[in-house]
Amino acid sequence: MEIRIENLSYIYGQGTAYEKKALDNISLTIHGGEFIGIIGHTGSGKSTLIQHLNGLNKATSGAIYVDGKNICEEGYSMRDLRFQVGLVFQYPEYQIFETTVLKDVCFGPKNQGLYSEDAEKQAREAMRMVGLDESYEQKSPFDLSGGQKRRVAIAGILAMKPKMLVLDEPTAGLDPKGRDEILGVLRDLHRKQEITVVLVSHSMDDVADYADRIIVLDKGKILYDDVPEKVFTHVKELEEVGLAAPQVTYIMKALRQEGWDVKDTVTTLPEARDQILKELGAGAAFAGRSQDGLTGGKADD
Amino acid sequence: MLKDITLGQYYPGNSIIHRLDPRVKLMGTMVFIVSLFAFGSVSAYLLATLAIAVVVTTSKIPLKYILKGLKPVFVLMLITVLFNLFLTPGRTVWKFWKLSITAEGIRFAIHMAVRLTYLIIGSSILTFTTTPNSLTDGLETGLGFLNVFHVPVHEIAMMMSIALRFIPILMDETDKIMRAQEARGADFHSGGLIRRVKAMVPLLVPLFVSAFRRANDLALAMESRGYHGGAGRTKMKPLVYRRRDVAAYIAMAVYLILMILLKFFVKIPVNIL
Ligand SMILES: Nc1ncnc2c1ncn2[C@@H]1O[C@H](COP(=O)(O)OP(=O)(O)OP(=O)(O)O)[C@@H](O)[C@H]1O
Numbered sequence: 001m002e003i004r005i006e007n008l009s010y011i012y013g014q015g016t017a018y019e020k021k022a023l024d025n026i027s028l029t030i031h032g033g034e035f036i037g038i039i040g041h042t043g044s045g046k047s048t049l050i051q052h053l054n055g056l057n058k059a060t061s062g063a064i065y066v067d068g069k070n071i072c073e074e075g076y077s078m079r080d081l082r083f084q085v086g087l088v089f090q091y092p093e094y095q096i097f098e099t100t101v102l103k104d105v106c107f108g109p110k111n112q113g114l115y116s117e118d119a120e121k122q123a124r125e126a127m128r129m130v131g132l133d134e135s136y137e138q139k140s141p142f143d144l145s146g147g148q149k150r151r152v153a154i155a156g157i158l159a160m161k162p163k164m165l166v167l168d169e170p171t172a173g174l175d176p177k178g179r180d181e182i183l184g185v186l187r188d189l190h191r192k193q194e195i196t197v198v199l200v201s202h203s204m205d206d207v208a209d210y211a212d213r214i215i216v217l218d219k220g221k222i223l224y225d226d227v228p229e230k231v232f233t234h235v236k237e238l239e240e241v242g243l244a245a246p247q248v249t250y251i252m253k254a255l256r257q258e259g260w261d262v263k264d265t266v267t268t269l270p271e272a273r274d275q276i277l278k279e280l281g282a283g284a285a286f287a288g289r290s291q292d293g294l295t296g297g298k299a300d301d
Numbered sequence: 302m303l304k305d306i307t308l309g310q311y312y313p314g315n316s317i318i319h320r321l322d323p324r325v326k327l328m329g330t331m332v333f334i335v336s337l338f339a340f341g342s343v344s345a346y347l348l349a350t351l352a353i354a355v356v357v358t359t360s361k362i363p364l365k366y367i368l369k370g371l372k373p374v375f376v377l378m379l380i381t382v383l384f385n386l387f388l389t390p391g392r393t394v395w396k397f398w399k400l401s402i403t404a405e406g407i408r409f410a411i412h413m414a415v416r417l418t419y420l421i422i423g424s425s426i427l428t429f430t431t432t433p434n435s436l437t438d439g440l441e442t443g444l445g446f447l448n449v450f451h452v453p454v455h456e457i458a459m460m461m462s463i464a465l466r467f468i469p470i471l472m473d474e475t476d477k478i479m480r481a482q483e484a485r486g487a488d489f490h491s492g493g494l495i496r497r498v499k500a501m502v503p504l505l506v507p508l509f510v511s512a513f514r515r516a517n518d519l520a521l522a523m524e525s526r527g528y529h530g531g532a533g534r535t536k537m538k539p540l541v542y543r544r545r546d547v548a549a550y551i552a553m554a555v556y557l558i559l560m561i562l563l564k565f566f567v568k569i570p571v572n573i574l
């Protein structure tokens with residue numbers, strides 16, 4: 001599916017004392033099969049933007065087309081849209097309400113009108129995807145840890161089998177292992193099931209590692225919309241709006257300044273490793289540089 | 302949608318009304334409300350209208366905003382007025398089936414409508430121009446004398462300020478949870494009564510859970526900062542009366558005197574029927 005946003009603006013509390021322009025003339029197109037990362041400083045409008053993708057926010061001005069149809073028009077079925085575009089909110093564990101994990105994950109599919117058995121089947125599949133085995137099914141979700149609750153909530157969206165998955169900082173507050181697992185799930189979904197993924201994140205490293213296109217928001221406007229390598233060449237501008245480049249980019253820049261012949265547009269660890277190894281191989285061949293540098297670099301990886 | 306409820310919210314501003322001492326505003330609201338019920342004549346209502354108009358203008362709060370606050374209580378008002386209209390005994394002027402409207406009923410209903418409207422407007426001006434914090438501050442200081450009778454004034458004020466503080470937070474939370482459930486296909490806006498009540502479960506359970514969690518967190522945070530009730534506690538911004546506050550008290554007194562004078566000397570003859 002394809003979502004085209006044209007000149008979208010959104011104002012909170014229009015006509016009150018608390019009026020706030022959260023989005024300002026945004027235009028972008030999300031193509032089927034993309035993995036998009038959205039980054040931006042706190043309050044830049046990320047959450048506001050993605051809530052337009054499934055019609056929870058009604059654009060103050062501008063239009064949104066899903067597969068060519070304007071969703072602001074009378075008669076467009078918002079509910080169908082919500083099943084197609086699965087939206088995982090920031091801190092989704094706060095939306096859990098059922099007595100057992102399985103029932104909670106079934107909520108979405110049941111709203112889709114599925115019979116209990118089919119809903120449960122989809123719920124079980126979704127739970128497996130996020131790494132929750134059978135033993136969790138009958139547990140009370142309120143007895144789980146924060147990270148486990150997060151998985152339950154994400155499974156609740158996956159169980160609806162959306163074509164596009166939009167996640168608002170799904171890894172906030174998780175430990176590194178939990179983070180990698182969740183992001184790994186997203187990568188699998190994207191690669192194997194060709195689900196479109198839109199990932200909102202504060203972590204440049206996550207976005208650079210997983211996304212193949214990055215949208216940078218600043219004060220409700222799009223600052224950059226490009227592939228990671230291009231976006232992260234603007235390190236200075238990013239820092240000015242309260243962001244940063246991924247850590248590897250900084251390391252590579254520092255290495256380059258030290259006189260190593262590596263590319264400083266590298267944004268992911270595997271790329272950096274290849275570059276460093278190549279350079280070390282070449283360097284060690286004729287200059288006999290110390291092997292400590294190599295082990296040090298590897299440990300970082 | 303929840304944001305549409307303006308009643309009871311603070312409307313930021315820097316007018317003289319905003320800057321008045323909260324005790325003055327509390328007293329003023331009380332005087333105003335008492336005057337509405339004590340002096341129920343057309344001339345008294347006119348004076349009250351004038352007073353409200355003056356206060357609203359100086360407070361610089363848009364009239365539209367104040368009237369919007371009336372909306373949620375409109376149904377309640379309508380019911381009150383209807384009850385008064387139909388259930389007051391007296392001279393029947395109109396009869397339909399078992400319902401009859403009496404002249405007294407009409408008079409009473411009109412009185413009720415005017416009083417309720419003004420009561421709400423009067424008290425909403427208080428909340429529009431006073432932050433919850435200074436409101437409870439005013440209450441605590443103003444009612445401090447009750448301490449003599451072992452009324453836990455500070456504790457009550459603290460509970461009030463916490464409750465007031467949490468209203469917008471819980472409203473935000475409600476909005477967020479509703480959206481999250483709508484993203485999972487929940488439908489809060491259609492279906493019959495039973496379906497709608499059932500649809501509230503996915504909203505209310507997380508809301509209660511989060512309210513308890515917040516209450517717990519807050520209690521812990523207060524204790525870890527050494528909060529131990531009101532005894533010996535000093536204020537960061539002690540309330541001090543200023544010239545404008547004295548002026549406001551004088552204005553109140555003038556208002557009351559005028560009301561009394563109107564009652565005894567001016568009689569606008571109104572024969573509704
Ligand atoms: N319900 C609301 N009512 C009024 N203003 C809001 C509301 N939600 C967000 N805003 C304002 O809109 C702007 C954008 O908020 P948004 O939540 O989209 O930011 P964000 O990029 O998701 O930030 P974060 O990284 O902190 O989640 C902020 O300035 C915020 O104050």
Ligand SMILES: [Mg+2]
Nearest residue numbers: 046047090168
């Ligand atoms: Mg956000």
